[in-house]
Structure formats: structure tokens, C-alpha cells
Amino acid sequence: MTRIGFIGLGSMGLPMAANLVAAGFDVRGFDMRPAAMDALGAAGGEGAGSAADAAADADALMLMVVNAAQARAALIQGGSLAALPKAAVVVLMATCPPAAAAALGAEVTASGRRFVDAPVSGGVVGARSASLTIMAAAPKADYDAVAPALAAMGSKVFHVGETPGQGATVKALNQLLCGVHLAAAAEALSLAKAMGVAPAVALEILGGSAAASWMLRDRGPRMLEDAPEVTSAVDIFVKDLGIVLEAGRDARAALPLAALAHQMFLSASGRGAGDRDDSQVIQSYDLLNRRN
């Protein structure tokens, strides 16, 4: 497996495709923005004229688009599934609701191609440094076929199950915890400010105690800045916690903490902060308690 088609060369997809090139794969990528394909070319890959063109002759087709609708559009309307050789594997890496990933998998396998549901965690930093966590679900043989390519993009690659949709489920669990931890850090640090405790002191203590979370340590310092660098936007969590709640709805499972955290991100997005760093969800608390 050496020739890879790659659809979706955004802030995540471009460095992931470049890491495949660096690992020796022959990568032909497509994106709606010509500049993204130029950047792939500069990294040693090749730009494609269309989604179908990226898929022609590929052994595997990676999809790193924004959502399940875009993935389906690239496969069906964009013609990449029809253009893909019958022996090839479609690898869905975008964050999608589990039911949508499973449905897309059914369409792909009905066409005779194989399908791996393999969403990622780790953000732009992980994409650039090839240290993504990848949660792949597929029959073992299909997973094995693409495992070397996955290993070129991530340092923690897991085969989480045999059934497409299970990768998306683990990704949803991941986003549930990330989103709740982020909102909880904001709730605590906003309270620290309200009660007259220096939030930087609180952050140092909490980050080294049983109260610690990855999100608290990573986003906490940026919560104390007025206009921090955007490493991941508020609207990403509006989307991803929405997927979590959709997964819960489909499974008929109440997820009260995730639902509440979603409201705090929606509040931030609703006042126009959707493109700000997700640490700024703290302002939802500052405003809730009128201390902004």
C-alpha cells in the first residue's frame, strides 16, 4: 500500500498528508482551496484536479474534511468512491457522529471497497508532530492494511473494535471529557477570580493535585489572558459536543454534564466569540456571574 489519496488539506489535513509524504507514501491530495494543494506540492506531494482524481489509482483514500456531510459529498457527489480501485480502503478521519460513520461505512462496503472509521485526537500540534491519537474501528485485516499509514500520522494508534462507528464513539467519549474538563476549568478559575483568590496561584496548585486535567494545564493559563493565541476555536467544541449529544441521543443515553458544557460553549459562540480560543469559554462564566 503506497499510493494514498487525501481529501481535505486544512489545518489538520495538510500536515497529516505531509507526514505521509515524509514516511515515503506517494500522496495525491485534493482541497477546495488551490493554495492548500500548492502547500502539499511544496511538501513533496501532488495536487489533484478533483476528489475523483485524488482517488484514481489510490490504495487508500483518507478523508480529513469538516464533517460527515462533506465526507459523503466527496465520496458520492465528488465521485471519489466510484473512481477508487475496488481493492482500496476508505479511511474516514474526520470527527463524525457514530451513526453517520457507520452509515458511510455501509455505503462504502456496499460498493465493494473496504472502510476504516479512524478519527483522531491531538489537534494541530499533534497533526504537525505526527503524534496524533488515532482510534480505528474496522475488521482486523482492513485495519492492518492501513496501519502503516496511520502510524505515519499518529504515535498512539488503537484498534478499538471491528465495527465502523466504534472509532467515532471513542472520539465522542474523548470530546465529552475534553469539553467538560474545559468548562470545569473555566467554572473553577472564574470562581477564583470572584472570590479574590489569585487565579494563577490557584492554577499552579490545582494543576499539581487530584484536581488536575490535561485541559486545565493546557488551557488554564490561556484562560487568564484576555486575547490568547487561538489553538482551537470555541466553535470546534460547539460542533464536537454537538456530535457527543447526537451520539447520546442515538443511543438514548442522557449526558447531563456534556449537555451543560455545550450550553456554555454555545453562550460564548452566541456573543460572537466562536472564532476565539476555546479557553475563552471562561467568559461565559464571568458573564453568567456578571464579573466581566
Next chain:
Amino acid sequence: MTRIGFIGLGSMGLPMAANLVAAGFDVRGFDMRPAAMDALGAAGGEGAGSAADAAADADALMLMVVNAAQARAALIQGGSLAALPKAAVVVLMATCPPAAAAALGAEVTASGRRFVDAPVSGGVVGARSASLTIMAAAPKADYDAVAPALAAMGSKVFHVGETPGQGATVKALNQLLCGVHLAAAAEALSLAKAMGVAPAVALEILGGSAAASWMLRDRGPRMLEDAPEVTSAVDIFVKDLGIVLEAGRDARAALPLAALAHQMFLSASGRGAGDRDDSQVIQSYDLLNRRN
């Protein structure tokens, strides 16, 4: 400062007092249970006949009782404040609402003694290994006076502010995050079970990703057991999240995630699981979604 009175020799207080003895302090302790004083004696300390007896001639009086009401009872009704030398320092180490810690501090300083608000985090494990996190608030000179004794009980000792109540505030922030993280881990792992993903696999992935929290790694494995060892009980979080919400109420600050997490622990306690390991809050989710 060499002579220390210690009131409250429970699962936390006894090993803390023993660590003071091990560090060379002369410790006289009091507890309602004679067996606890025998254990202190075996560790090289001395049992007192009453709270007042523990305070007489002491340079510092540590209070590691269950709550603010017990601390006040030991100081006032128990006569230990009146028995304490005027130059001594009262150190409140129990988890109390910030306003209650501040009020107790005002009573102590009105009597002419000094007061340090110094709650701890780290549980029985931290108490035994002298690795507690201690969050002390007091005028700097008073903090400095007891710092060597605090260092005998904790490995991370912080002077968080000059005003009694600020230590209790940081402890409340700590418990807010611990309680929410614990409930969030339960929400995620219960969903994993509901959606057919092996929770042990999910736990391995989530514990090494941006979804990680100290609580997920520590309590997650016990959430997958039916009757795990009790390291900290459900009712401790019923109490501590109650203190968090009382702090929020006094500060007129809405704390929606903490309030919701509290409900999940109350649900567990209400069905008779209050003395079970706090990881069993997962059953509140299993039952909420009828999968128990």
C-alpha cells in the same frame, strides 16, 4: 515551635499527627475514640484527656475534624481555645466553607491567638506518605510560624493568601474540579458501555489523550469493578461538593457543573451507596440510562 496539640485523629488526622511525631514534634492528640489516641501513643505521640488538655502548653493547635461545626465545638465548647497559650497558632485543616473558616478565624484572633486556614488535599494516601497538598491562608508571619509543621505533613505547601478563608476557597476549587472530573469520567465510561465499546479500551485511550484527568486515571479502573476497595466514599463528595455550592452561594456565583455533579453523588447516596467507593457514582449514570 515544638509542641503541637492535634484534635481529630481519624483516617487523615492520625497519620498526619504521626508524621509530625516522626519529624521531631512533641504531639499531644485528642479524639473522641480512645483507640485513636492509643494508636497515636504507639506512634510516639501522647493521648490527651480532652480537647482542652491537648491545647494546654501547645505552640500550635491543629484541627483535623470532620467539619466547621466540630472545629468550633472543639475550640469553644471543648475549651481548647481558652486553654491554648496566647502566643499559639490555631491551624484549621478540615475542609470547611470559606465563610465558616473566615468566621472561625475571626473568633480565634479576637481571643488574641493567631489563626491559619490550611485545608489539605491528597486523601488518606497523601496523609500517610506526608505528601499532602496544603493550601494555607494567613498573614505571612503566622504562616511562616507553622510552615515547618505543615512541611512535615505535606510535600506541596502553598501560602495562597493573607486572609483566612482563602485556603478554604482554593480547597473548594480543588473539590469542584475533582467532583466534576469524577462524574464526567462516569458519564463517559457509562456511555462507552451503552454504545458497545469496551470500557477498558476506552479508558486506556482516554487516559493518554487530551481527555485525561487525574480522577479518570485513578478512579476509572475502579468504575469498571462491581465492588472496588473504598479509598474515598461517595458521601465525602456529597459533603465536599455541598461545601463548593455553599461557597458559590455565599459569593453569589452560579456553578452549574458543580451543582449537576452534586446531584449525581446525591443520587448514589440516596440509593444507599454513600459508603461505597466514590467511583461508584458511575451507577448513577447506569441507572439514569437503565443499564444496570
